[in-house]
Amino acid sequence: MAKKKFSKEWIQQHINDPYVKLAQQKGYRARAAFKLTEILDGEKLLRPGDVVVDLGSAPGSWSQVARERLVGPGGVLNGRIIALDMLPMEPIAGVEFIQGDFREDAVLEQLAERLGGARVDLVISDMAPNLSGVGSADSARIQHVCDLALDFASRHLKPEGALVVKAFHGSGFSQIVESFKRSFQRVVERKPKASRDKSSETFLVARRLKHQVS
Template structure:
């Protein structure tokens, strides 16, 4: 019974959510688009000509934002957006998509082949593992996903490049921040306005790789 009540409440909140309404108006596939937009504007990241890798991209709202930022004259994309997710994602015009599990070497290799020798300007990750409710297990899963995104970034980012990942406050969060500080000159925590108050999600931004 409690579960039903929660579902009803959640649906009601979702329907009345101003970011859900705005996403529908602007044609974004999810309200998460506004989280990324706020971070990009605050950090002055992502511009035409950039190479962007979107990890955990489905349903595609972050890829939509990236594509929008790349549009040049005549609607031609100036730059590259490469997206990856375990789930299928409806095509976003001009976005290269790989379906597969980022934790698997074969999928990672596919992504690395697509990037090739080009260095990446920005890696964005809205990836979140399936959570079990067991805090120690969940924090290990979250840390693992962040580690993979960080490892990929260390190999493929330009020296001036940046990484944005979703993390969660709680057990293991400080270790993720420390991990970022070992590799980036500047590390920031951002909680966008579009992030729900009840959510413990916090986005970490790492800028400029340490030599």
């Protein structure tokens, strides 16, 4: 009974959520689009001509935001977006999509092949693992996802590039921040207005690699 009540409450909050309504108006696939928009504006990231990799991209709202910012006069895409997710994603004009599990080497190799040695300006990751409710197990899963994004960025970013990753406050969070600081010159935490107050999610923005991993 309690579960049913919670579901009804969640649905009601979702329906009344101003960001949900705004996303529908603007044609975004999810309210998460506004989280990335605020981060990009605050950090002055993503310019025409940039190469972007979107990890955990489905349903595609972050790729939509990236595309908007790379489209120049006449609607021509000035830059490149490669998106990756385990789940299928409806096509977005100009966005290259790879369906596969980011944790598998074969999928990472496919992504690297698609880049063809080109360095990336921005890696964005809204990935979140399936959480079990068991604190120690969940923190390990969250850390693993963040480590994968960090490792990919360390291998493929330009020296001045940036990485935006979703993490969660709680056990293991400080270790994630420390690992980012070992790899990047500047690491900041951002909690966008579109991120629900009750959510422990926070976004790490890391800039300028200290050293490139080959």
